[in-house]
Amino acid sequence: MSKPELISFELCPFVQRSVITLLEKDQEFDITYIDLANKPEWFLNISPSGKVPVLRIGDSVVFESAVINEYLDETTPPSLHPNDPLKKAVNRAWIEFSSQLNMDMFHWLRAEDKAQMEEKQSGMMSHLKQVEDQLGEGPFFNGETFRLVDAAYAPYFMRLELIADKVEAHCLESLPKCLAWHTAMKEKESVIKSVIPTFKENFLDYVAANSGYISKSM
Ligand SMILES: N[C@@H](CCC(=O)N[C@@H](CS)C(=O)NCC(=O)O)C(=O)O
Incomplete structure (x- = not known):
């Protein structure tokens, strides 16, 4: 599968959560910064909420930082959640x-x-x-x-x-x-x-x- 691409705004705390998770998981990824004051058309076409972060994996688009992090956690063990x-x-x-x-x-x-x-x-x-x-x-x-x-x-x-x-x-x-x-x-x-x-x-x-x-x- 291709490297995931994180669509980002450089000051966004929600994006940062997903970057921390990717780094904790030692996972390779590409990061694409956009200007939220001037959102590109391609971004508006893939982001239902118009918000970052968005994680693009092949043709699939995952949005919402907590959901992105859960996905990263499930697909790259060991889990960063407690077991219980x-x-x-x-x-x-x-x-x-x-x-x-x-x-x-x-x-x-x-x-x-x-x-x-x-x-x-x-x-x-x-x-x-x-x-x-x-x-x-x-x-x-x-x-x-x-x-x-x-x-x-x-x-x-x-x-x-x-x-x-x-x-x-x-x-x-x-x-x-x-x-x-x-x-x-x-x-x-x-x-x-x-x-x-x-x-x-x-x-x-x-x-x-x-x-x-x-x-x-x-
Ligand atoms: N609940 C979302 C919040 C994301 C969010 O609010 N992102 C802001 C930047 S920090 C955004 O993209 N704002 C653009 C807008 O609302 O138009 C998440 O956790 O991913």
């Missing part, structure tokens, strides 16, 4: 929850004034506290082994650290388990290599150019 069905279901549930945090961040960055920004930050912090309460001894979500659930959260924490440093938001100060988890994940080779070398600058430029109130303090 209940633990696996709990992991999948928290993978779903991570999308909420990405949406929280999206709204936090686009809040139009200080009051709205504080409200969005506090909503995001209460979701983060729910994650904190799930974490055990670490270093990863399930303990010693890096799994799909870690791949789902690493992109969010990477972005949170960049923004929080820039605007001195100190979001993880009161969440020691999340901080330790993020610290362990960001040292993983698959996480480091899952973004382009200029990710930090490009991401902060993007936030500064596209955001609401928060960009004024950057």
Whole structure:
């Protein structure tokens, strides 16, 4: 079968989850970057939602990062899920929850004034506290082994650290388990290599150019 092709946008946290999974699986793949502000016709023809990531394998198209990752996990053993069905279901549930945090961040960055920004930050912090309460001894979500659930959260924490440093938001100060988890994940080779070398600058430029109130303090 031909190498899978991941259709990507270089700053997308959902794409990054699939890149981490491909790298963890040591799987060869091609990556094609598109401009989401100017989506090419060929992409609109294959992507039902118009969103990245899309994984193209031969004539088949898989979309939704969680589904892509499940496919990669099933086809390239060993699995990055716990074996126990209940633990696996709990992991999948928290993978779903991570999308909420990405949406929280999206709204936090686009809040139009200080009051709205504080409200969005506090909503995001209460979701983060729910994650904190799930974490055990670490270093990863399930303990010693890096799994799909870690791949789902690493992109969010990477972005949170960049923004929080820039605007001195100190979001993880009161969440020691999340901080330790993020610290362990960001040292993983698959996480480091899952973004382009200029990710930090490009991401902060993007936030500064596209955001609401928060960009004024950057
Ligand atoms: N639930 C989707 C979310 C993907 C998503 O929101 N991708 C964004 C970029 S980060 C996108 O393609 N946005 C384009 C659009 O909405 O038009 C997944 O997990 O794959």
